[in-house]
Amino acid sequence: MKAIQIYPTDNVAVALCPLKAGEEIVLENGSVTLQQDIAQGHKFAVQEIAEGQPIQKYGYAIGIAKENIHIGEWVHTHNLRTGLSEEGEYCYQPSIQPLEPQPAKTFNGFLRKDGRAAIRNELWIIPTVGCVNGVAQRLVQQNQHLVQGSIDGLYSFGHPFGCSQMGDDHAQTRKLLAALVNHPNAGGVLVLSLGCENLTQEQFKAELGEWDEQRVKFLVCQEVEDEFEAGSKLLAELAEYAKGFERQEIPASKLVIGMKCGGSDGLSGITANPTVGRFSDLLIAQGGTTILTEVPEMFGAEAILMNRCVNQEVFEKAVRMVNDFKQYFVSHGQVVYENPSPGNKAGGISTLEDKSCGCVQKGGSAPVVDVIGYGEQVKTAGLNLLSGPGNDLVSATALTAAGAHLVLFTTGRGTPFGAPAPTVKISTNNALAGKKSGWIDFNAGSVAEGEPLQAAGERLLDYVLQVASGTQTQSERHGYREISIFKDGVVL
Numbered sequence: 048m049k050a051i052q053i054y055p056t057d058n059v060a061v062a063l064c065p066l067k068a069g070e071e072i073v074l075e076n077g078s079v080t081l082q083q084d085i086a087q088g089h090k091f092a093v094q095e096i097a098e099g100q101p102i103q104k105y106g107y108a109i110g111i112a113k114e115n116i117h118i119g120e121w122v123h124t125h126n127l128r129t130g131l132s133e134e135g136e137y138c139y140q141p142s143i144q145p146l147e148p149q150p151a152k153t154f155n156g157f158l159r160k161d162g163r164a165a166i167r168n169e170l171w172i173i174p175t176v177g178c179v180n181g182v183a184q185r186l187v188q189q190n191q192h193l194v195q196g197s198i199d200g201l202y203s204f205g206h207p208f209g210c211s212q213m214g215d216d217h218a219q220t221r222k223l224l225a226a227l228v229n230h231p232n233a234g235g236v237l238v239l240s241l242g243c244e245n246l247t248q249e250q251f252k253a254e255l256g257e258w259d260e261q262r263v264k265f266l267v268c269q270e271v272e273d274e275f276e277a278g279s280k281l282l283a284e285l286a287e288y289a290k291g292f293e294r295q296e297i298p299a300s301k302l303v304i305g306m307k308c309g310g311s312d313g314l315s316g317i318t319a320n321p322t323v324g325r326f327s328d329l330l331i332a333q334g335g336t337t338i339l340t341e342v343p344e345m346f347g348a349e350a351i352l353m354n355r356c357v358n359q360e361v362f363e364k365a366v367r368m369v370n371d372f373k374q375y376f377v378s379h380g381q382v383v384y385e386n387p388s389p390g391n392k393a394g395g396i397s398t399l400e401d402k403s404c405g406c407v408q409k410g411g412s413a414p415v416v417d418v419i420g421y422g423e424q425v426k427t428a429g430l431n432l433l434s435g436p437g438n439d440l441v442s443a444t445a446l447t448a449a450g451a452h453l454v455l456f457t458t459g460r461g462t463p464f465g466a467p468a469p470t471v472k473i474s475t476n477n478a479l480a481g482k483k484s485g486w487i488d489f490n491a492g493s494v495a496e497g498e499p500l501q502a503a504g505e506r507l508l509d510y511v512l513q514v515a516s517g518t519q520t521q522s523e524r525h526g527y528r529e530i531s532i533f534k535d536g537v538v539l
Contacts, residue, residue, distance in 0.1 A: 048063060048495075048496075048497060049062065049063055049064055049066060049070075049072055049073075050062050050063055050066065050072050050074060050085075050091075051063060051074075051317060052074045052075060052076065052093055053104060053105050053106070053316075053317065054103070054104075054105055054106035055075075055076065056103060056106060057093070057103045057104050057105070057106065058092060058093060058094040058096055058100075058102060058103050059090040059091060059092055059093060059102060059103070059104055059122050060072070060074055060079070060090065060091060060093050061088065061089070061090055061104070061313055061314070061317060061395070062085040062086065062087055062088065062089055062090075062091065062313075062395075063087065063314070063317075063495040063496075064087050064495075065084070065085070065086055065087050066081055066084065066085040066091075067081065067084055068081050068082060068083050068084050069081060072091075074093065076093075077093075079091065079092075079093050079118055079119050080118075080119050081119045082117065082118075082119040082120045082121075083119075083120060083121045084121075085121055086395065087312075087313070087314070087395070087476065087478075088312045088313025088314045088394050088395030088396075088459065088476075089121060089122075089123060089313055089395040090104065090121070090122040090123065090313070090395065090397070091119060091120060091121055091122060092116045092117065092118050092119065092120050092122055093118065094118060095115075095116075095117060095118055096112045096115070096116040096122075097112065097115055098112050098113065098114050098115050099111060099112060100112050101130065102116075102122060102127055104401060104404065105316065105404040105405070105408075107347075107348065107351075107400070107404050108130055108400065109127075109347075109397065109398055109400040109401040109404060110127045110128055110129050110130055110397060110398040110400055110401065111127070111128050111129075111130045112126060112127060113125075113126050113127060113128050114126050122397070123392075123395070123397050124392055124397050124398075127397045127398060128398070129347075129398040129399055129400060130347075130398075130400065131346060131347050131398075131399060131400060137349070137350060137353055137362075137366050137369075139353070139354070139356070139359055139362040140354050141354060141355075141356070142354040142355060143355055143357065143414045144412060144414075145414075146328050146331060146332040146412070146413055147332060148332055148333070149329055149332040149333045150333070151298055151299065151300065151333050151334075152298075152299040152333065152508070152512060153296045153297060153298055153299060153512075154166070154296075154297055154299060154302070154512045154515035154516045155294040155295065155296055155297070155515075155516040155517065156294060156295070156297045156301075156515055156516065157197075157231075157234070157292045157293070157294060157295070158292075158295060158297060159231050159292075160259065163231045163301070164231065164297050164301035164302065164452070165231040165232045165234070165292075165452065166232060166302075166452045166453060166469065166514070166515040166516075166517075167199045167200070167232040167469065168197050168198055168199050168232075168234040168289055168292050169198070169199050169200045169201065169202060169232055169233055169234060169289075170193060170194075170198060170200070170201040170202070170233070170234065170235045170236075170237070170282060170285055170286060170289060171201075171202055171203070171204065171227070171228075171230075171233040171235075171236045171237070171467070172186060172187060172201075172202070172203035172204070172236075172237045172239055172278075172282075173203075173204060173224055173227055173228055173236060173237070173238050173239065174203065174204070174205055174206065174209070174239045174240075175209045175224060175238060175239065175240045175241075175244065175246045175248070175251055176208070176209030176210050176240065176241050176244035176245075176246060177205065177206055177207040177208060177209060177210070178209075178210065178241045178244065179239050179240065179241050179268055180203070180205030180206070182239065182268060182274055182275070182278070183203035183204075183205060183239050184203055184205065185275065186203065186237075186239075186275065186278045186279065186282065187201050187202060187203045189275065189279060190279055190282050190283075193282060193283065193286040195290075196290045197289075197290055197292055197293050197294065198234065198286060198289055198290055199517075201282070202467070202528050203239075204227065204467055204528070204529070204530045205530075206220075206530055206531070206532050208220045208246075208532055208534065209224075209244050209245065209246040210244040210245045210246065211245065211538050211539035212245060212246075212534070212536070212538065212539070213536060213537070213539065214536055215535060215536060216534045216535060216536045217245060217246070219421060219422055219532065219533060219534070220246065220532050220534075221246055221250060221251060221254045222254060222421075222422035222423075223421070223422045223444070223445070223448050223532050223533075224246075224251070224532075225251065225254040225255045225256075225422075226422055226423075226424055226448035226449070226450075227447065227448055227467060227530070228255060228258070228263060229255070229258075229424070230447060230448070230450070230467070230468075231450070231452070232452060232467075232468060233262075234262070234285075234288070234289030234292055235262055235263075235264075235282075235285030235286065235288055235289040236262065236263045236264070236285070237264050237265075237266060237278065237281055237282055237285060238251065238263065238264070238265045238266070239266050239268070239278070240265070240266065240267045240268065241267070241268050241269060242267045242268060242269030242270060243269065248265060248267060252265075261284075261288045262285070262288060262289075264281040264284065264285055266278055266281055294516070294517065298333075298334070299330065299333055299334075299335055299512060299515075300333055300334030300335050300428070301335070302330060302335045302336065302452055302511070302515060303335070303336045303337075303338065303425055303449075303450045303451050303452050304326075304327070304330060304335070304336070304337045304338070304451060304452065304453060304454075304455060304511065305337075305338045305340070305443070305446030305447065305449070305451030305453070305454040305455065305466075305468065306323055306327065306337055306338065306339050306340075306409040306410070306446075306454070306455050307339075307340055307341055307409075307439070307442050307443060307446065307454065307455075307456055307457075308320060308341070308344075308405075308406055308409065308456065308457040308458065309439040309456060309457075309458055309462055310390055310391075310394075310458040310459060310460030310461060310462050311391050311394065311396060311402060311405065311406070311457070311458070311459050311460070311475075312390075312391070312393075312394025312395055312396065312459025312460060312475055312476070313394050313395020313396060313459070314394075314395075314459055314475040314476050314492070314495060315394075315396075315405045315406075315457055315458075315459050315475045316404060316405020316406070316408050317405075317475075317494070317495065318475045318476070318491045318492055318493075318494035318495050318503075319457035319458075319459070319473045319474065319475040319491040319492075319494075320405055320406065320408035320409045320457050320475075321408040321409075321494075321500050322457075322473070322491040322494060322500060322503040322504055322507055323408075323409040323411075323455050323457060323473065323504075323507065324408050324409050324410060324411035324412070324504070325411060325500050325501055325503065325504025325505075325507075326411075326455070326504045326507040326508050326511065327409065327410065327411040327413060327430065328411040328412055328413050328504070329504055329505065329508050330508065330511075331411075331413045331428075331429050331430060332413075334428060335428065336425055336427075336428045336429060336430075336431065337410075337411075337413075337429075337430055337431070338419075338425060338431045338432075338433050338446055338449055338450075338451055339352075339407075339409055339410045339430065339431070339432055339433065340432070340433040340434070340435040340442045340445060340446055341406060341435065341436070341437040341442055342368060342369060342372040342434055342435060342436070342437075343372060343376075343399075343436060343437045344399075344402055344403050344406040344437045345369065345403055345406065345407060346369070346372075346373070346399055346400075346403055347398075347399055347400030347403040347404065348400065348403035348404045348406065348407045349365070349369050349403075351404075351407050352365065352407055352410060352415055352432065353365045353366065353369075353415075355410075355412075355413070355414050355415045355430075356414070356415045357414045357415065357416055361415060361416065361417060361418060364417075364418035365415065365418050365432060367418075368418050368432065368434045371434070372434070372436075375535070390460045394459050394460060409455075409457065410430060411430070413429060413430040414429065414430065415429075415430050415431070415432055416428070416429035416430060416431060417429075417431045417432070418431070418432045418433075418434070419431055419432070419433050419434070419449060420433075420434050421433070421434050421435055421445055421533060422445070422448055423449065424448070424449055424450045425449050425450045431449075433445060433446065433449050435533065436533060438531070439456075439462065439464065440464060440466070440529055440530070440531035441531045441532070441533050443456065443464075443466035443468075443470060444466060444467065444529075444530040444531050444532065445533070446466065446468070447466050447467045447468040447530075451468050452468060452469075452515065453468050453469040453470070453471060453511065453514055453515065453520075454466050454468050454469070454470045454471065455471050455473060455507075455511070456470050456471060456472050456473065457473045457474075457475060457491070458472060458473065458474065458475065458479070459474075459475040459476060459479065460479070461474075461479050461482075461483045461486050461487070462486065463485075463486050463521075463522065463525065463527055464522065464527055464529060465520070465522025465523065465525075465527035465528050465529065466528070466529070466530070467528055467529075467530060469514055469519070469520045469522075469523055470520055470522045470523075470527075471488045471489060471510070471511070471514060471520050472486055472487050472488050472489070472520070472521060472522070473487070473488065473489045473490075473491050473507070474487045474489070474490045474491060474492055475491060475492060476492040476495065477490060477492035477493070477495070477496070478492070479492070480492055485521060485525070486521055486522075487521065488510070488514075488520050488521050489506075489507060489510055491503055491507075
């Protein structure tokens with residue numbers, strides 16, 4: 048199969064490999080002779096398309112023809128424009144289909160005192176202010192001897208904030224960092240402060256709420272003579288506590304998995320994203336939880352998710368999430384639809400609608416059970432929507448803070464970064480998987496060569512259970528662990 052017409056009513060098809068002008072391409076509904084070369088992931092017309100007519104892919108409009116487009120012609124940014132605007136009204140038209148029950152699977156993880164599962168048993172240092180990032184890094188370097196037995200690693204998560212912030216930005220930083228402290232993958236956490244920052248230790252403790260004094264320790268650097276001696280002592284106490292946890296068999300229903308994409312291409316919505324969607328359905332069908340974020344990359348496809356909301360209340364939360372993000376763009380003088388990056392366009396994505404319709408494939412077909420805010424943690428099993436931007440590191444950090452044990456990250460272009468939670472890179476195409484084997488953990492490019500999506504989803508579920516049981520991702524092997532915090536306002 049060289050090309051695919053995703054939905055019977057689509058007036059474009061997508062090249063699954065590079066195609067040459069003059070080739071006759073056989074599709075399910077007939078054949079098309081190409082008028083131009085078509086790169087992998089790019090679209091070509093399978094019908095005559097008049098200027099002003101909607102261009103359909105995935106069964107949805109992904110834009111408007113700028114000119115008359117003939118059968119076999121390349122369809123991209125030169126002859127296709129967005130149909131989006133800042134305006135949008137939504138009506139709840141429920142389209143909810145229950146999932147088929149799936150046999151229960153298990154993984155070997157850690158069971159915390161509060162009943163939550165974990166897939167790693169690590170020691171984390173969380174700086175409350177950027178001024179102590181260097182101290183945190185040095186403490187990590189000096190205390191690697193603590194990584195032994197059931198302790199999987201010692202990491203710090205530096206950031207530039209915690210001071211010189213006001214209002215919502217200050218609150219978001221405090222909330223996000225507190226959520227990371229509460230993450231189950233951290234068997235022990237050292238909260239590292241300077242002592243004179245805006246984000247005081249008292250504020251942070253109030254945000255944190257109740258905590259286990261054996262699992263969470265606090266150090267204010269200005270209050271001790273030697274912060275490295277004091278920090279090392281506290282880390283040793285945390286290690287002594289954390290090493291009491293051992294891997295044991297745990298139901299897969301306790302897993303919480305984040306889902307996002309980055310460096311997308313024209314195959315993202317055909318191979319990797321729907322593979323993740325099948326995985327999501329399989330996990331949820333046995334009681335598990337998944338989280339979908341990147342709100343600006345839902346624009347143009349948001350109704351697909353909204354109509355799967357389990358009730359009117361969840362629908363209204365989804366509407367608020369989308370409209371608030373649109374208002375965020377407008378308040379900064381930006382249009383909502385100027386999203387696809389140069390790399391996205393080179394890979395075959397033409398408009399934000401094109402990108403969004405592919406992006407939401409990661410949500411599978413499960414009902415949407417809840418919508419949560421930035422820095423909030425998941426409370427309901429099933430498919431959750433998380434308010435957050437499309438930026439890779441910001442949204443992957445938000446997924447971790449929401450409670451994701453690991454993050455599934457689909458990509459057609461490739462990227463090496465890792466979130467605080469293990470980050471599984473899923474290739475949309477075979478070429479990327481072969482070229483960047485040091486970045487890619489799982490190849491969904493096989494779907495373009497005929498592997499059924501259901502089989503790919505089942506294969507991904509098996510791999511996720513391996514990672515949950517201790518298999519390291521490529522980003523973990525390379526030590527790539529970072530956070531990025533969403534900000535909007537001024538820096539003092």
